[in-house]
Amino acid sequence: MEMTTLSEELHQLASWKEEVNEVRNEVKLMRERLEQIVLSDAPKEVMAKVEHFENRLLRQREVADEMFHDLKQCAKKLSDKPVTIVHHDPPIANFQAMQRRMDTFQQLYMELKSDFNRFMPGDESL
Structure with missing residues (x-):
């Protein structure tokens, strides 16, 4: 198993947070495209x-x-900053666990995106 430094892990967490934000933006665009169908006279x-x-x-x-919340909490824990626990929501300090969760998140989103693009008529801009 490849060992990573704390700095590399924090950088990876920041990259994943950006990716999750991109997914949130794409989901918003997909929902807007669905609204167009709802407003049409579709069968x-x-x-x-x-x-x-x-x-x-x-x-x-x-x-x-x-995922975004947990990535933030993991980064806080790894960077040794004081962590405020809200609603019995302890931070996830295990980078490998976050990596497995992110892999699953990415895989499931790509499947959703692929299914959505097959369903939507016209361009596949997402």
Whole structure:
């Protein structure tokens, strides 16, 4: 197993936070595209798929928010800054655990994005 320095881990955490923010922005754009379909005169079958994607995007946003929070907490813990624990929410200090969670987050988001782009007519700008 490759060992990383504290500085490398903190840099990686910052990079992941940026990536999670990008996902949040893309999810917002996807939801806006779905709203366009809702406002159109789409068939019932399409509207059922829109609702399905609305639910998936809502959950993706929730997971992204949780990941961002946990990445911030992990960075605080690793940098030895005082950590304020709110609502019995201890920081995650294990970088490897965050790495596994981020890998899963990335994989699930890419699947969602791929499914969404197959569903949406026209461009695949996301």
